[in-house]
Each structure stands twice: as C-alpha cells, then as structure tokens.
Amino acid sequence: MTRSAQRIDWIDAAKGACILAVVVYHFDIFIYQGMHGGHPIVALWDGVISALRPLRMPLFFLISGYLASTSISRRSWAQIRTKKIASLLWVYVLWAVIYWVIVVHILPGNPWFESSFNQDMTMKDFIRRMVTANISLWYLYALVLYFMAAKLMRSATIAIGLGIVANIATYLVFDPSNWGMRSLVGYFVFFAIGAYARDFITTHYAAFNLKRFTATLALTLLGLAIAGHFSLLGAPGVEMLLGVVMVSTTIDAFALACRHMNLHYLCLIGRQTLPIYVMHRIVLHFMSPYMPETTNSFLIAIEPVIATLAITVACLMLYHGLLHSSTKARGLFAMPHTVRRVAYRAGVLKPV
Structure with a gap:
C-alpha cells in the first residue's frame, strides 16, 4: 500500500469507527439503558461508552478539520460559502425538519426513553433548539460555525489558543444540562488542530x-483511571487533555491496523458517514418499539454490537435505495442545483 493510499485508509477507517461509536452511544442512551437498566452487563457497556466520550467527537472534528484544511487556507470566502457552508446548512435544516416530522408526528413513541422531542414542541421551540445546537444533528451545525471561525482567524496560534480557552470556558459558562452549547463551543479546538496542524x-x-x-x-x-476514580471528567480541561491523548493513540492504532489488516468495510462506512449520521436516529426510533426483551446475559452483552451494525446497514440501504430511486434524492444530502440557482439569483450565493 502506498503512503498516500494508507493516509486515505487511515482517515476513512477512523471516520468509520467514529460514526459507529456515535450510533452505539445513541443506542445505549435511547434504548439499551431503558430496556435493561440495572443489569451489570449494561453498566459495563455504559462504562466503556462513557470512557470513549473524550475520543468520539474530538476525533471526528479533528478529521473534519484535517479534511477542511485546504478549503480554509486556500479557497476564497465565496467558494467556501457556496460549496461548503451552504450545503451543510441545507442538510442540517432539511434533516432537522425531517426528523421532527417523522419522529414527532408519524412514528410511535419510544417506550424506552421519554424524549423532549414531542407533540408539545412549538415551531419556536424547534428553531431555538436548532440555533442552540440542542438537537441530534448538531455536528453539521458545528461544522458550519467552525468553518467560518477558522477561516476568519487564519492563524493556528489564534484558532487553537481560542479553542482551548473556549473549551475551558464552557465549564464555567454553561450548565452541564446545556450539552448542545457545551459541545458546540468546546469541540472547536479539535477542528482547529485538524485544520491548522494538517502538515504536522x-x-x-x-x-x-x-x-x-x-x-x-x-x-x-x-488518565481515565484517575478521572474516573476522582470524578474529574467534568472538571475544566480534563476531557480536552484526555481527548488529545486518546486521539493520538487512536490515530496510531489505525495507522498500524491499516498496514496489517483489511479494514475495507470499516473504510466503506467511513466514506459514507453523512447518511448514517442524519438517518440513524430515525432508524433507531423506528426500531425502538419492536426491540425484543430478553433476560439472557449473552444476548444482552452482544445486543449493542448487533443493533449498531443493523442500524448502520439500514441507513446505508436507505441511502443507496433513495439514490437509485431518483436522481433528485441527492438533494437530501447536498444542496440541490435548483435551490442553488435560486440562491444565485437572489444574490445569497455566487457561482464559483
């Protein structure tokens, strides 16, 4: 394998692992704990998933910044606004609305989790949650803001320095229950590292x-042992420092794995993270009433693995099914040309 090919595989494999970690995290919260709460195996799984918290989104954002580095440093504002920001915003708003309509107004409720996304939510509440990143698709919203912030700063020292300060400040400014704003402000440092330390x-x-x-x-x-023993994971800066170390460890692990193992399927997932990300919560909500209850310890132990793979495969099948059914379905995952042309005529975007 060539060095360049290895780099591509390393990125795709890491992205694949990240999106699987996101899926299993949401399965744990919205189904697994509700179904089997109190079981020692569930507690073990919850401990493992919690230990991945300093890694899951930091690695995702570092890779996103790494891949966005060329656009940030070499492309004009017009190019970024048209090709990146507008498309991300389109997907964010579109799928937020789709999620709201399907989960709140079409599908039956999730018997294992009482969601604040319900029929009592007004349009004003919905918009407020979108603006404050208090919605499952917040990662896309964060990318929009991170692109603009990194482009404005144009300096590694300023971007990474402010990212560190912002991360620490989230613990002092935002209540722990305000996970949306904490995540939105706190994870910029990892995007900045990926964008400005690409060569390194x-x-x-x-x-x-x-x-x-x-x-x-x-x-x-x-670090995990100390943070866990002394309950320091919620202390300012601790999760960020753990994230830096865990990201480094994971990158090395994937660099080694890509050299000696066939990670074709993981890389395949990593190249298709967007459809999995925007659809997995809908699929998860759909399957929640039909999850078979069991007391078998072995089945409980493997349930998160089976469910994560099933949700991922279902999302990819839906994605490719939509694309094959109509060429217009691409507009679900990127801004359609029709909408883009309207934006050109309105002067909101400029052809580049």
Whole structure:
C-alpha cells in the first residue's frame, strides 16, 4: 500500500469507527439503558461508552478539520460559502425538519426513553433548539460555525489558543444540562488542530510510531483511571487533555491496523458517514418499539454490537435505495442545483 493510499485508509477507517461509536452511544442512551437498566452487563457497556466520550467527537472534528484544511487556507470566502457552508446548512435544516416530522408526528413513541422531542414542541421551540445546537444533528451545525471561525482567524496560534480557552470556558459558562452549547463551543479546538496542524499530522502520523503509541496509551489508561476514580471528567480541561491523548493513540492504532489488516468495510462506512449520521436516529426510533426483551446475559452483552451494525446497514440501504430511486434524492444530502440557482439569483450565493 502506498503512503498516500494508507493516509486515505487511515482517515476513512477512523471516520468509520467514529460514526459507529456515535450510533452505539445513541443506542445505549435511547434504548439499551431503558430496556435493561440495572443489569451489570449494561453498566459495563455504559462504562466503556462513557470512557470513549473524550475520543468520539474530538476525533471526528479533528478529521473534519484535517479534511477542511485546504478549503480554509486556500479557497476564497465565496467558494467556501457556496460549496461548503451552504450545503451543510441545507442538510442540517432539511434533516432537522425531517426528523421532527417523522419522529414527532408519524412514528410511535419510544417506550424506552421519554424524549423532549414531542407533540408539545412549538415551531419556536424547534428553531431555538436548532440555533442552540440542542438537537441530534448538531455536528453539521458545528461544522458550519467552525468553518467560518477558522477561516476568519487564519492563524493556528489564534484558532487553537481560542479553542482551548473556549473549551475551558464552557465549564464555567454553561450548565452541564446545556450539552448542545457545551459541545458546540468546546469541540472547536479539535477542528482547529485538524485544520491548522494538517502538515504536522501528515508528517508525524503517516506511520505507526511504537514509542509514541506506548506512551499515549499508558497516559490514556492512567488518565481515565484517575478521572474516573476522582470524578474529574467534568472538571475544566480534563476531557480536552484526555481527548488529545486518546486521539493520538487512536490515530496510531489505525495507522498500524491499516498496514496489517483489511479494514475495507470499516473504510466503506467511513466514506459514507453523512447518511448514517442524519438517518440513524430515525432508524433507531423506528426500531425502538419492536426491540425484543430478553433476560439472557449473552444476548444482552452482544445486543449493542448487533443493533449498531443493523442500524448502520439500514441507513446505508436507505441511502443507496433513495439514490437509485431518483436522481433528485441527492438533494437530501447536498444542496440541490435548483435551490442553488435560486440562491444565485437572489444574490445569497455566487457561482464559483
């Protein structure tokens, strides 16, 4: 495998792992804990998923920043606004509305979780939740804001420095229940690192480094143990520091895995994260009333794995089914040409 090909596989494999971690996290919250709450196996799974918290979204955003680096540094505002920001906003708003309509007004309720997304929600409440990132699709909204912020700053020192300050400030400014704003403000530092440290990442993480991996793995295990024992994960800066170390460890792990293992299917998932991300909560909500209850410990233990794979496969089948059924279905995952032309005529966007 060539070095460039290895880099592509490393990114795709990591993205695939990230989206699977997101799916299993949501399955744990919205179905698994409600079905089997109190079971020791559920507690074990919940502990593992909680331990991945400093890694899951930081790695996702670092990769997003890494891939956006060229656009941020070399493309004009008009190009970014037309090709990136507008399309992300379109997908965010469109799927937020789709989610609201399907989950609130069409599908039966989730018997395992009482959601605040219900028929009592007004349009004003819905818009407020979209603006404050208090919605499951907040990652897309964050990318829009991160693109603009990174482009405005145009400096690694300023972007990463402000990202660190913002991350720490979230613990002092926002209540823990306000997870949307905490996430929106706090994760920018990882996007900034990916965007402005692209050359460093490419140079130093192009290949597996045993000494670095051993050191960061030891720091990860020690950090998680200390944070867990002293309940420090919610302390300012702790999750960010753990995230940096865990991201480094994971990148090295995937660099090694891509060299010695066939990660074709994981990479395939990593190249199609958008449809999985926007659809998995709908699929999860659809399947929630039909989840078979069981007391078998083995089935309870493997349930998150089976459910995560089933949800992921269902999303990809829906995605490809939509694309094959109509060419217009592409407008569900990127701004359609018709809408773009209207934006051109209105002067909102400029052809580039």
